[in-house]
Amino acid sequence: MLEPMRHFLDKTTIILASASPRRKEILQNLGLTFVVKPSTVDENLEKSKYVGRPFDYTVDTAALKADDVFKTVIKDHESDNLVVIGCDTIVTHGGTIYEKPKDVGDAARILNILSGNSHIVYSGVKLIYKEKGGVKREETFYEATEVEFAELSEEVINGYIATGEPMDKAGGYGIQGRGGSLVRGIKGDYFNVMGFPAHTFSLKLTECLKLMNNSTQTS
Amino acid sequence: MLEPMRHFLDKTTIILASASPRRKEILQNLGLTFVVKPSTVDENLEKSKYVGRPFDYTVDTAALKADDVFKTVIKDHESDNLVVIGCDTIVTHGGTIYEKPKDVGDAARILNILSGNSHIVYSGVKLIYKEKGGVKREETFYEATEVEFAELSEEVINGYIATGEPMDKAGGYGIQGRGGSLVRGIKGDYFNVMGFPAHTFSLKLTECLKLMNNSTQTS
Numbered sequence: 001m002l003e004p005m006r007h008f009l010d011k012t013t014i015i016l017a018s019a020s021p022r023r024k025e026i027l028q029n030l031g032l033t034f035v036v037k038p039s040t041v042d043e044n045l046e047k048s049k050y051v052g053r054p055f056d057y058t059v060d061t062a063a064l065k066a067d068d069v070f071k072t073v074i075k076d077h078e079s080d081n082l083v084v085i086g087c088d089t090i091v092t093h094g095g096t097i098y099e100k101p102k103d104v105g106d107a108a109r110i111l112n113i114l115s116g117n118s119h120i121v122y123s124g125v126k127l128i129y130k131e132k133g134g135v136k137r138e139e140t141f142y143e144a145t146e147v148e149f150a151e152l153s154e155e156v157i158n159g160y161i162a163t164g165e166p167m168d169k170a171g172g173y174g175i176q177g178r179g180g181s182l183v184r185g186i187k188g189d190y191f192n193v194m195g196f197p198a199h200t201f202s203l204k205l206t207e208c209l210k211l212m213n214n215s216t217q218t219s
Numbered sequence: 220m221l222e223p224m225r226h227f228l229d230k231t232t233i234i235l236a237s238a239s240p241r242r243k244e245i246l247q248n249l250g251l252t253f254v255v256k257p258s259t260v261d262e263n264l265e266k267s268k269y270v271g272r273p274f275d276y277t278v279d280t281a282a283l284k285a286d287d288v289f290k291t292v293i294k295d296h297e298s299d300n301l302v303v304i305g306c307d308t309i310v311t312h313g314g315t316i317y318e319k320p321k322d323v324g325d326a327a328r329i330l331n332i333l334s335g336n337s338h339i340v341y342s343g344v345k346l347i348y349k350e351k352g353g354v355k356r357e358e359t360f361y362e363a364t365e366v367e368f369a370e371l372s373e374e375v376i377n378g379y380i381a382t383g384e385p386m387d388k389a390g391g392y393g394i395q396g397r398g399g400s401l402v403r404g405i406k407g408d409y410f411n412v413m414g415f416p417a418h419t420f421s422l423k424l425t426e427c428l429k430l431m432n433n434s435t436q437t438s
Binding site for chain 1: 220221222223225245248249250364369371372374375378379381382394395396397399400401402403404405406407408409410417418420421422
């Protein structure tokens with residue numbers, strides 16, 4: 001989707017404000033060249049303020065990360081051709097937000113809740129970029145994907161936790177790894193479940209690149 | 220999902236009758252140890268005989284591959300603990316079956332048809348294994364996933380084809396690569412679109428392993 005933007009991308013510095021190896025992999029799959037610069041900000045938003053709108057929690061957390069990294073890198077990047085990407089992913093079920101499990105017991109508790117049920121994965125994204133002429137612009141969006149889990153026995157949950165895979169992942173599973181076999185099916189963008197909404201991001205980045213370059217290119 | 224089967228898996232020889240690097244990757248992600256042994260049989264089933272039941276086309280092609288490889292390996296494997304896996308994946312839209320594009324022009328034609336539309340990906344699988352005591356058993360199944368493509372401009376299609384990615388893939392795209400950005404969303408198993416139905420396969424393999432080992436284990 002981004003191939004027609006190649007001539008703009010070649011002169012753009014893209015900075016991913018995330019340490020997630022999954023996000024890095026997704027951006028690489030899109031054919032992008034970028035720099036990984038994780039934010040050091042505390043991700044400490046009060047979940048109780050986001051009841052009924054968990055998507056805003058992801059967007060606001062993504063903004064914390066992107067703002068933090070933009071502030072740092074802007075000192076070294078005089079060029080207009082800069083895009084900073086922040087992203088945050090959560091799992092929600094029954095009005096509760098699930099992030100990374102605290103420990104093995106927490107992972108078992110979350111996986112038991114997800115077992116045999118559908119949940120929603122939200123990824124919020126913030127893009128910060130400088131338009132031609134140096135005007136700073138910001139763009140936020142989120143993507144939702146429904147994930148249907150199979151009915152999981154105690155043995156399957158414990159066996160999965162023993163692989164170590166759940167511990168650094170929102171909701172306690174990785175769909176791109178062994179966790180993929182726990183998922184009966186999804187509705188929406190798979191990459192969003194993995195941690196980054198590849199399709200919508202590609203559309204938004206295309207818009208950004210046009211604005212940055214004052215282009216009216218139609219694709 | 221397969222972790223509780225570890226003690227059975229450790230004494231089982233699994234043979235994947237496919238040269239697809241995507242299938243290999245999916246089986247590795249499931250934590251399986253296996254041997255890749257592509258079949259050499261002609262995949263030449265007459266599509267016109269499968270009108271209205273494209274899923275049977277994938278199952279029959281999967282069977283061609285699995286049967287061919289089972290025939291060869293059974294000479295070297297006296298053990299009962301053998302499972303041969305054949306798989307075939309197609310894209311269907313408007314009653315037509317799309318496999319790998321013949322050339323660049325064919326890839327453009329197929330991607331133009333898929334653009335802005337939903338299509339179905341079917342993967343058919345055949346498992347051949349030997350039950351305890353040497354009785355040969357066979358199991359076939361298929362999985363369907365709906366894929367919704369974004370509206371793609373001529374420039375996006377040509378740019379995507381120029382990456383070389385479409386040429387060895389059913390329907391002319393790879394969802395796990397740059398093609399992922401062309402997909403608005405899916406309904407069903409993502410890995411099925413990539414070329415192998417990870418979840419259903421895990422359930423079926425669990426059943427096979429129990430039969431092979433005369434086990435009544437409940438998970």
